[in-house]
Amino acid sequence: MDMQKIRFLVVEDQPFQRWEMGKLLEELGAQYVFMAEDGRAALTVIQDLTEPVDIIITDLNMPGMDGMEFIRHLGELESSSSVILVSALEPPLIASVGTMVKMYHVNLLGMLEKPLTAKKLAAVIERYQPLAEPKRGRAVGPAIALPEISEGLRNGEFVAYFQPQVELTDQKIVGAEALARWQHPDKGLLSPTTFIKTIEHSDLMDDLTFVMLTQAAEAAQKWHDAGLDIAVSVNISAASLTNADFADKVINLMQTFRLEPRQLILEITESVAAADAGHALENLSRLRMKGFGLSIDDYGTGYSSMAQLSRIAFTELKIDQSFVRGAPVAGAHRALLESSIAISYRLGLTSIAEGIETREECNLMLDLGCERGQGYYFAIPMPVATFLPWARKWQDKGSSEARPI
Missing domain, CATH: 3.40.50.2300 (Response regulator)
Incomplete structure (x- = not known):
């Protein structure tokens, strides 16, 4: 520098x-x-x-x-x-x-x-880098109207970007989360802040979910064939879970790409998990029975968190980034992290901290016993074509040389 x-x-x-x-x-x-x-x-x-x-x-x-x-x-x-x-x-x-x-x-x-x-x-x-792209959460322009979003879905303009997940002990890549982006023909690459709220209040959420599931499965197949055997996580909407045939569609999708159920983790937020819908619980139970991973996302930000952990057969507990950021200097955050990690350990769930941005945050998660991490400290979300070369560099040359992208 x-x-x-x-x-x-x-x-x-x-x-x-x-x-x-x-x-x-x-x-x-x-x-x-x-x-x-x-x-x-x-x-x-x-x-x-x-x-x-x-x-x-x-x-x-x-x-x-x-x-x-x-x-x-x-x-x-x-x-x-x-x-x-x-x-x-x-x-x-x-x-x-x-x-x-x-x-x-x-x-x-x-x-x-x-x-x-x-x-x-x-x-x-030393952490300073010129901002080559908008940071997480910054909207690129105002929210876009539903008809334009619908046309973008029909035209295949929505793409998955993938953010790596690593074991904190040895920095080995163990997974990736698929995150929605819109490759707009006129406005360029758009973050979810420009479209996700509009989609959530329409009947298009299930369509976007399956676009992400399909692209995630396709990426996982390519990586597996290239020797990178990792699980891919996809956020699942309440609209999808309440469809009675959702589980069958996911199972068929994985069979199409010759993937095992363990290679897909379905992330469900606390608010979705709290929904009292028989179809949702049936879908989640069937998928877990078949060997798919289930992750409770943004843990600690919703309500009745403990109730959801006892009600649904989760395999992973994902700690919300709001507790991770600033935790090295915030006693209250640290106490919440310790509690969440202890719960995951006692329930036999894999703990993963999202939003890790600094070495201090990474070291704290490791000291507290958190197993996996995700965040800008390791890498920003990247297109599928970039992920495999980055992963090879990370594994071949060591994490310190591969960071950041």
Whole structure:
């Protein structure tokens, strides 16, 4: 990383601490360091600069416009700047603000407690990468109307991108999750934020589910034939599960691609699992009986989580990313993680943490006994054509050389 090319903005109300942060950056080799005493002054600096700021290091508790309001404005401006939070506030509060940053679709590099050291600051700056694509959750344009979505489905424009899942102990690739993307002929590659809510409130959800299932099965067959024997996970909608013939259609699909049931894991959110529908429970029970994996997705964010675990024969517990992010500095998050992992262990379920973005989060999941991980720390979601070459590089040269893509 060339520190001399990165443009920094330090937002800190205390003059000495502001000077000290600037000095630390200079010691690390930074040449472009701008200063502001609060959020309002920082917005003025950003507006006046001819080139965008790459990394913003901001305090939270400042008179005038505080750090939280400043970050909200960054989100409204759809800023491409990455943010480092630096504060003397209690860790749980810093972690809460870290979650808020991501909800405003601002790229968070890390959270640091004062006092700062060059070593701690350098470790967080090392995570910086220019944003080559919109980060997770950022909508690319407004939501698109149902007729256009329907036409896109008919034209085969919806594609599966695959995000790897790895064993945390040895970093071996053990699976991949299929995530829906729309390759729009005019607007380019669109994230689910532009179409998923509209589809969920229509009769097209089952169609999209089977597009993802078909592409996932096709990918799993190609990978298996190439020597990569991993399971593929697909999110299943409530609309699909309530169809009486859903299980039979999935079984037939796997037979078409000459795949074993163990090579497909069906992910069901807590809200879907909580639906009191006989057809859904019949489908899930039949699929589990045939050897398919069942994963409870986003565990901990819904309601009656324990009830769903006892009601449905799950094989995997997927811990929601909202508990993973910031967990190294958030005691409450850590307690929830420990509880979830302990439950999965006692019930004989495979535990997988989603949304791992940093080495610290990965190490914490490993220390807590979580078995598998998924997230930007390992790799971003990628098209099927990219996945196999990436997987070979990961396995042949070692995970540290393969990361990131």
